[in-house]
Amino acid sequence: MPVVWLRVALGLYSIGLVYSVAALGRRSRWITRFTAPAVQLGMIFHFVSLAEFAHQQGSWVSSIHDLESLLAFMLMFGFALVFARYRTVTPGMLIFPAVFLLTFAAALGKNPIVFTSPMLRKPWIAVHITLILAGYAALLFSLAACVLYLLQERGLKSKSRLAISRLPALDVIDQIGYRSLLLGFPIMTLGLLTGVVLAQSEFGAAFMRDPKILLSLLMWAVYIVLLYTRWSAGWRGRRAALLASAAFVTAIAAWTANNVSSIHRFTR
Amino acid sequence: MTFALWGVSHNSAPVELRERFAIPAQHLGEATRALALEPGVEEAMILSTCNRVELLVRTRNGSADLRPFMQQRFNVGEADYQRCLYRHHGKDAVRHLFRVAASLDSMVVGEPQILGQVKQAYAAAREVGALHSDLDALVTSAFNVAKRVRSETAIGSSAVSxxxxxxxxxxxxxxxxxxxxxxxxxxxxxxxxxxxxxxxxxxxxxxxxxxxxxxxxxxxxxxxxxxxxxxxxxxxxxxxxxxxxxxxxxxxxxxxxxxxxxxxxxxxxxxxxxxxxxxxxxxxxxxxxxGIFVYDIDDLQSVVATHVADRRREAERAEAIIHAEVEKFVSRRSIEHAVPTIVSLQEHLESIRRAELERMRGKLASLTAEQQAAVDALTRGIVNKVLHTPISTLKTAAQQADDPGAAAAVDLIKRIFNLEADDAAARKAKSAGSS
Structure with missing residues (x-):
């Protein structure tokens, strides 16, 4: 049954995807109205599916698909927060495709990598994973905001008709990006800390040399630089976008590093 | 259609002339009342802004001469009237009012103030009791049309200065x-x-x-x-x-x-x-x-120019909406007008049927209940068949309100069935009931 709910959510998220594509063609006036209600309804189905899965399997995450689904949900949660505060769906332009792909993989993917390790039953692992995924989601949001900022800045500078486009005001986009950084950083830090403590107790000091850990720390360092430059020098636009992409690339590398990691391979 | 609209606007008259027509806000109510008291005028409203002065009236028989009112109010010579006054009747008056309210006739097309000014004129006219039935419905429709234009087109969405x-x-x-x-x-x-x-x-x-x-x-x-x-x-x-x-x-x-x-x-x-x-x-x-954005005067003016072009395009879409709304209003109103005639026609024949049945009651008493019901159905059927053509003629005529032939057909039907007398009696009864 949870898969059915997830597929319903996927169907509703596909409206978000249509919005993203339409926004590229700048013909999104009518679809914009349906987007927010549709994807938020999708979130409800998505949540039901997550809860049922967790209930059935006794753990938040028992396969790679659960991870994908959870991350997609975190992204949607972020979208809902932004929408509630700023009444704009534009970050969805960049967020919805990611949400759709993740949900698609989770809902229709075959033969998932199943995590069989008994460690995953530990509640602290669930906390660790949830926090890290929320951190990823916040990072993706600030990257999306950076891209939108660049687009809007270009538009205003080119003095074309785009100048008075439907994108939110530059300052609003900036706030969305900065606030998701401010929110994401402590979450990510806590997530990494729980991971470190757990790994220390399981594997001893050797875990520090694990590539996934190293990449995660690198990502955290870039995160700090991103926050610091924004806070002290007010970096916006191009420079912030570059840093955010760097953080995002390391985050993706850290996400995929499971394959080369010894301690994050939960598939024994 | 018995609406008439007389006026001058920035399209027809220079400001030196328009200002002589202007009615100050504090005199608007009194002027509207005076206009409503003119011979032949049933309802009236006056719209007076810096770009237009328009007298909107519903007349008793389709034509009223507002010239005496104007000559008495405004210090304007005959030649100037000839030159700058426009007069719309019936459907044209409806269309003109809809266009004005939707800001299609404004100097800056799409500017939002005009709707508020029409609302003020409406409030002033209602206050002095110059609006009560059909003209009230017309102006209310104009508000809805303006709202529709605003929400369905982007006519007022971009800055043009x-x-x-x-x-x-x-x-x-x-x-x-x-x-x-x-x-x-x-x-x-x-x-x-x-x-x-x-x-x-x-x-x-x-x-x-x-x-x-x-x-x-x-x-x-x-x-x-x-x-x-x-x-x-x-x-x-x-x-x-x-x-x-x-x-x-x-x-x-x-x-x-x-x-x-x-x-x-x-x-x-x-x-x-x-x-x-x-x-x-x-x-x-x-x-x-x-982080630094510089707009020089040319940049600003080119944004203005694209917005003006946008508005012009949106105005075309708005005109289509207005056209559809005018048709809708006219046909709705004509049907509303046809309804009383149709109803009284039906009532008229029904009363004849009942009277005849009543007269025959003694002779029908020997019939069984079933047979009596059959007689009732038979008479009802005859009445309905007889009524069918006149009613459909009335309905079609209502939709072609501008066609004099159609109006003649309605009059003929009324005369054939002697409905005018019935109408008058009904109105008398109604007013007696309401007072």
Whole structure:
């Protein structure tokens, strides 16, 4: 049954995807109205599916698909927060495709990598994973905001008709990006800390040399630089976008590093 | 259609003439009442704005002469009437009112004030009791049409003056202008106007710099702002989020290196330069810096031009809406008018049927209940068949209200069935009941 709910959510998220594509063609006036209600309804189905899965399997995450689904949900949660505060769906332009792909993989993917390790039953692992995924989601949001900022800045500078486009005001986009950084950083830090403590107790000091850990720390360092430059020098636009992409690339590398990691391979 | 609309507007008359027609707001109610009391006028409303004065009336028999009213009110010669007065009747009057309310007939197409002015005229007319039935329905429909045009087209969505484009751009950069600081460098009508718009939209602090201190003081007083010495302009300018510059300087005042310094001090918070001066006060290289947006007068005017073109395109869509709404209104109204005739026709024949049945009651008494029901159904069937053609003729005639042939057919039907007498009796009964 949870898969059915997830597929319903996927169907509703596909409206978000249509919005993203339409926004590229700048013909999104009518679809914009349906987007927010549709994807938020999708979130409800998505949540039901997550809860049922967790209930059935006794753990938040028992396969790679659960991870994908959870991350997609975190992204949607972020979208809902932004929408509630700023009444704009534009970050969805960049967020919805990611949400759709993740949900698609989770809902229709075959033969998932199943995590069989008994460690995953530990509640602290669930906390660790949830926090890290929320951190990823916040990072993706600030990257999306950076891209939108660049687009809007270009538009205003080119003095074309785009100048008075439907994108939110530059300052609003900036706030969305900065606030998701401010929110994401402590979450990510806590997530990494729980991971470190757990790994220390399981594997001893050797875990520090694990590539996934190293990449995660690198990502955290870039995160700090991103926050610091924004806070002290007010970096916006191009420079912030570059840093955010760097953080995002390391985050993706850290996400995929499971394959080369010894301690994050939960598939024994 | 018994509506008539007489008026002058910016399309038909120059301002010297329009101003002689103007009715001050405090006299509007009294003038409307006087118009409603003119012979032949049933209901009236007067719309008087700086761009138009229009008398809208519903007349008793389709034509009323408003000339005496105008001659008595306005000091305008016969030749001027001939030249500038337009008169619309029936459907044309409906269309004209819809276009006016939807701001399609405005000097700046799509400007939003006109709807409010029509609403004021409506309120004034209602207050003096000059609106009660059909004209009231017409004006209310005009409000709905205007609302529909506004929500379904983008006719009023973009700014079409340099000052309002400047505000719109500033909002696209800063989100809201609340608590933003504006710096006026130099003076000029256009920059003052832009500053006024920014202040009206929430800008809180105004700095004024001018080579002539008296000018600076005068401007600062007008905006409740602060004077900064022209020599220390570069030290203070970084406080401003928006800089409106219009000096007569032959060299650019704001150059790239100034911009870099400003951005440093502002921690890269964006800055918006509105450069109204010719030659320009802001070096084009300044606008290349991240976070600095420079719009010169040509940039602003080209935004205005594209918006005006947008509006023109939207206006075409609006005209289509108006066309459909006029048709809808006219046909709805005619059907409303046909309904009483149809009802009284049905009642008339039904009463004949009942009377005949009543008369035959004694002879029918011997029939069984079933047979009596059959007789009842039979008579009802005959009446319905007889009525079928006249009723459908009435309905079609109602939809072709402008066709004199159709009106003649309605009159003929009324005469054949002697409905006028019935109508009059019914109206008498109704008014007796309501009083």
């Amino acid at each position: 340099v000052a309002s484009v400047a505000v719109e751009l500033a909002k696209k950069i800063f989100g809201s202008l609340e608590n933003k600081c504006v710096c006026l460098v130099g003076a000029g009508k256009m920059s003052e106007l832009a500053a006024r718009h920014l202040v009206a939209n929430g800008a809180a602090r105004i700095l004024v710099a001018n080579r002539t201190p008296e000018h600076a003081r005068r401007l600062a007083e007008a905006f409740n702002g602060e004077v900064i010495a022209f020599e220390s302009l570069y030290d203070h300018a970084s406080q401003a989020d928006v800089i409106i510059t219009s000096t007569g300087s032959s060299q650019p005042i704001f150059r790239r290196e100034h911009g870099e310094r400003f951005m440093d001090r502002r921690k890269n918070r964006p800055m918006f330069f509105i450069d109204i001066a010719v030659p320009r006060d802001a070096d084009p290289a300044l606008g290349k810096l991240d």
